[in-house]
Amino acid sequence: MPARLTAASSIATWLDHPRGGPLLRGLLAAGGQDESALAPVRLLPLERLVALSGGQLPAEAVADLVRRASADDDADDDADGDGEATEQGLGASDVPRALPQWQERVSTGRFTGMTVVVTGAGSGIGRATASRVAREGGRVVAVDVVAERLDALAADLGPRAQEAGGEVVVVTADITDPDGVARILEAAGSDVAGLANVAGVMDDMTPVHEVTDAVWERVMRINVDGMMRLTRAVVPLMLARGGGSVVNVASEAGLRGSAAGAAYTTSKHAVVGLTKSSAVMYGRLGVRVNAVAPGPVITGIEARFASELGAERIGGLLATIPDPVQPEQLAASITFLLSDDGVNVSGTVLASDGGWSAQ
Numbered sequence: 001m002p003a004r005l006t007a008a009s010s011i012a013t014w015l016d017h018p019r020g021g022p023l024l025r026g027l028l029a030a031g032g033q034d035e036s037a038l039a040p041v042r043l044l045p046l047e048r049l050v051a052l053s054g055g056q057l058p059a060e061a062v063a064d065l066v067r068r069a070s071a072d073d074d075a076d077d078d079a080d081g082d083g084e085a086t087e088q089g090l091g092a093s094d095v096p097r098a099l100p101q102w103q104e105r106v107s108t109g110r111f112t113g114m115t116v117v118v119t120g121a122g123s124g125i126g127r128a129t130a131s132r133v134a135r136e137g138g139r140v141v142a143v144d145v146v147a148e149r150l151d152a153l154a155a156d157l158g159p160r161a162q163e164a165g166g167e168v169v170v171v172t173a174d175i176t177d178p179d180g181v182a183r184i185l186e187a188a189g190s191d192v193a194g195l196a197n198v199a200g201v202m203d204d205m206t207p208v209h210e211v212t213d214a215v216w217e218r219v220m221r222i223n224v225d226g227m228m229r230l231t232r233a234v235v236p237l238m239l240a241r242g243g244g245s246v247v248n249v250a251s252e253a254g255l256r257g258s259a260a261g262a263a264y265t266t267s268k269h270a271v272v273g274l275t276k277s278s279a280v281m282y283g284r285l286g287v288r289v290n291a292v293a294p295g296p297v298i299t300g301i302e303a304r305f306a307s308e309l310g311a312e313r314i315g316g317l318l319a320t321i322p323d324p325v326q327p328e329q330l331a332a333s334i335t336f337l338l339s340d341d342g343v344n345v346s347g348t349v350l351a352s353d354g355g356w357s358a359q
């Protein structure tokens with residue numbers, strides 16, 4: 001008999017379970033969805049859906065599922081004749097497939113006295129990075145093009161940052177706009193120790209013969225030109241203070257051709273080039289420059305398939321990659337390189353991808 005289902009059981013375990021599967025599929029159907037919506041998060045515990053759904057799936061609905069699944073278990077246990085519910089041994093098909101829970105461990109004071117500029121701070125990986133730096137005592141200059149996202153960040157993070165001796169300064173700015181870059185610098189001041197270039201956008205998975213000028217130009221403008229412009233403005237400040245750390249967010253698409261369309265893949269290979277060139281140029285001047293290449297991460301980034309060829313080639317290859325992780329897991333890699341813990345590391349492209357790059 002399958003193991004007892006709990007809120008901590010993985011979504012895959014629920015779907016594969018003879019009673020949990022129909023219960024979960026029923027819940028999805030009631031919301032007009034099917035299990036394909038859960039494909040990217042199959043290995044996460046069921047309870048994580050509460051946070052990931054942004055309020056669409058309340059905690060009570062998960063608790064109710066668990067109650068209904070265990071009510072059936074209890075009935076079965078009684079039918080066994082022993083009158084009490086027992087934990088069952090694990091059969092081959094019941095081995096829990098949820099990833100072990102990762103617990104973020106804040107390094108108190110790791111960024112105390114440091115100003116760190118983080119772009120894309122309104123969502124996903126940038127938001128998690130800004131949060132981690134501020135909760136470790138840093139002064140974060142949180143940049144995003146969407147003002148409401150920054151308002152939400154300031155409301156949520158501000159008090160926690162203060163408690164840790166940190167600070168959150170928000171700047172609504174487009175990194176591709178020279179005026180935006182000027183306002184970021186003005187807010188940052190002259191003593192900038194860190195720059196996390198996280199802001200970026202995805203393409204539409206088109207191969208080069210199908211990519212439109214609009215997609216190509218938008219992706220290159222934000223992912224490459226914007227990153228270069230802000231870095232170009234910040235590096236002199238770092239040189240003047242005798243050191244600093246720049247972390248550029250690349251992607252698995254900066255390492256291989258099978259993770260996205262032509263535009264995004266090209267842009268992220270350019271990010272790797274900018275990183276390596278800068279590491280060489282500033283290596284003896286105290287400014288470290290590294291890249292982090294994330295695998296799949298659960299964020300607000302929008303990716304769509306606008307090409308049949310792209311869907312067939314890339315979609316098929318993406319089926320075997322590691323499961324998506326939380327943005328906080330990327331923030332752990334990025335803040336390592338931003339902080340003095342990365343003291344001897346420059347010019348590297350750190351794949352933070354659950355092992356995808358080794359495949």
Ligand SMILES: NC(=O)c1ccc[n+]([C@@H]2O[C@H](COP(=O)([O-])OP(=O)(O)OC[C@H]3O[C@@H](n4cnc5c(N)ncnc54)[C@H](O)[C@@H]3O)[C@@H](O)[C@H]2O)c1
Pocket residue numbers: 119120121122123124125126143144145146149173174175176198199200201202222226249250251252293294295296297298299300301302
């Ligand atoms: N999510 C993933 O699976 C994944 C995988 C590999 C790489 N990445 C990279 O990680 C980075 C962060 O992506 P995410 O997944 O957190 O996405 P996200 O969409 O959740 O967050 C990106 C943020 O950047 C902001 N932004 C976009 N253009 C901007 C601009 N011109 N100026 C200022 N801010 C701007 C957006 O408003 C958004 O808040 C990107 O560079 C992305 O390419 C993401």
